[in-house]
Amino acid sequence: MSRRGSIDVDGDVVLDQESPNGDVREGFWARLALNFSGFVEKWFPDAFVFALIAVAVAAVAALIMGAPATAVADSFSTGFWDLIPFTMQMALVVVTGYVVATSPPASKLIDRLAAVPRTGRTAISFIATISLATSLVNWGFGLVFAGLLAKAVGRREDIKVDYRAAGAAAYLGIGGIWALGISSSAAQLQANPDSLPPDLIAITGVIPFRETIFLWQSLVLAAIILVASVTIAFLSAPGERNAVSARDLGVDLAEKTSTRRVRERPGDWLEFSPLLTIVVALLVAGWLFREFMTGDPIVVISNLNTYNLLFLALGMLLHWRPRSFLDAVSNAVPATAGILIQFPFYAGIAAILTRAQSEDGDSLAHLISEGFVNLSTPGTFALVIGIYSATLGFFIPSGGGKWIIEAPYVMDASNAMESHLGWTVQIYNAAEALPNLINPFWMLPLLGILGLRARHLVGFTFVQFLVHLPLVLGLLWFFAGTLDYHPPVQP
Template identity: 45%
Template sequence: MKKDKVNTEQEGLLARMGFSLANWSERWFPDAYIFAAVAVVLIAIIALLMGRTPVEIGVDFGTHYWDLIPFTMQMAFIIITGYVVASSRPVHKLIAKLSEIPKSPKGAVAFVAFFSMATSLLSWGFSLIFSGILIKEISKRVKGVDYRAMGAAGFLGLGSVWALGLSSSAALLMATKASIPPALYEISGTISMSETIFTWQNLTMIVVLIVLSVWIAFVSAPGKDKAKTAEMAGIDYGRIGNLDETKKKAERPGEWLEYSPILNLLLVAIGSVYIINVISKTGPIAALNLNNYNFMLLMIGLLLHWTPRNFLNSVANSVPAIGGVLIQFPLYAGIFGILMNSGLNDKLVEFFLSISTENSFPFIAGVYSAILGLFLPSGGGKWIVEAPYLLEAAKELNVSMAWIVQVYNASEALPNMVNPFFMLPLLGVLGVKAKDLAGYSILQLIFHAPVVLILVWLLAKTMPYVAPVFG
């Protein structure tokens, strides 16, 4: 009895802490766009204090504002293609089968946590939709599951390992010469994916973080008797995220091609020729840049949806999730322009060099990236801001620039646990609010932060410095 009482008190303390943090976040955290806009103003003020005139700052901002348009579209397509693949009928059937495996509330939460992280390694956009549908299907079969714990588990991939996987914005950008801003390219050149995500060091981080996260999800999830279920919260998963069944065939002659698989199959056949040709010439790793990654997912989506009408309906449903990317990434490009032309980049390089050694720099860079992520919640956009001075400092200290990309990837995911920006697609599928997930997400963050920082520091010792590759 005494042991049960202690466990109840501990669980109550963790729950109260989670609720308090969630309520504080909901009350005080503004929209992610506000963070980006404030960052522009702060950087402009700093540039002004460094001697840049208002006219020069405005010109720097406006001149570079559209520099990231190709990258912005590439990031938007990661969301679109991820949604399209996850919402297809074959994948939905697979999810329904998987949902039959967990039998207990705690097991269900851990199960969702694992698949959230595993799918995020393929695509963070795919992971959010896949996890949302999986949660909906499990909730039909397993009674007494806490909807907050399971929702937070569904978001876990975005707060842990997504940036260590195939849709890593920073790693893909650095492997794609056309996406790298010229000023950054002069520092780093291109960095192959074989030096970043396809290394044993990166695999080590993935395995450790998945094991840790699933364990936390399992032990922290309340049992059936203490859970707050979706039904208790008035959430009806039965009406959320269902496939469109309203119309399955053409009703007019002009609609025939919309409901026929012919065009989709022809497009996939043509696209497959390109993919096979690129892989045969460069190899699978070198072929994996942002454009080819999105192209392959797009072809898979066309095939899985079978008809143009199904495909177009899925694309239309995905569009609301890309608004933040479209409006915020140009702001990051503007920040980059002010940063580079004001000389602030050089000052930041000098600062990092003054407080870092070859041994300590990966740890310091990780702490910095995690903190900045609270204010700039964007893996790719934030990397554009950080990369110039982090990579320049790494070069000066003879630290592997490829590993600094991975330090950034592992660290910048941490603040996603408390910042609702990347939760939006999942929240839309589940019909919940960010505050519902924040308590359990923050609990994961408390464990993740020290583990990630220690890993990036220890593994850095095994990564040799490689000179930049240009051309």
């Protein structure tokens, strides 16, 4: 007997009994996603509550380890503000990505792309492909662009698309291969000696992109993950009978009628003139030209500040007039709320893991890593480090920040076991993305765009996690055997 998704008075998804002939049934992956979605939608807490739970777990673990309560409290409180600059950078990634993606030219492109799929399931796989491909260039833009594409597809009346599955597909770039692309925080840091602490440079040396994201093993890994993710997105997407639309979820996707302002006084003239936009764009273009001519283009474009400035200028140009640009920024800001409030809590967690020490001088992060490294051998090192990176990433969902914490002892172990240093970075990158599929933190900007909650997406991303976990860890272990060790190269 087939079943049709609907929403009860409490907002939970229920399944109505239909089609007594049993002629329409979901496949295994779709049933798994639907069943897990039902559980998550009922029991999964809000993302902020999840962050508070993570704080409690880290604090209790540190106390059990033997750290004094005062040390735990001090670590959390002082570390709470450590990621404020990074928080601002991440907020601007979302804002500038949103501004570019909502510009008139980008909106026209999104509308054209949204009209391509012919069925609900192909629409899900199409969104997944766009999300994965764009995340290799810039995870922030890819997340926003894919989210807006999911909204545009959700507005279509000619096909029935499960809006939850569409949102999960838009998220796959962050949960799949973003860290294997040029916006990889760990690869950027290792390629730029000016960004690395001196102690870490002594251990790892400088590792250029050709030894990390441009290794043929890394490119093949990214391609396999992309194909697997799109396939699972297609197979797990509910058919039309079980699809839950945005309307079913109470999400209004109707395009808002533009309240276009007009010039009412002489002082409004500059708001509607492209003159100042052109001036700013020329200044940024001149600076970028000099940076690209005098430095390594890959290193230049990999810097988050450069990314944000580039997308800021691009957004101003695409909107053309300051008034349109400012309206887009105002619409983007709500999507950053989760980042602004939760990043400090994750910084506090990182501080507990690394600063709260027992009487023996051990930190919780060091004890965890020491246990994993002691379990490994040269043949299992890639697998052990992959598991460790994925586990720690569940509590510290920050690619660059977590790498600074993890790299000293992981890369030191890599040297001791004579494991390829660049591949160790890629082990971290690929494994670090895995917990994103079940940790709602990086969903926050997307949820603000879609008008959904984390529990609406996690049922489908959990299915992806079940496939990604053995696939990614297995490939990391396999490819590690194809690479030889090279001693660190100092700058």
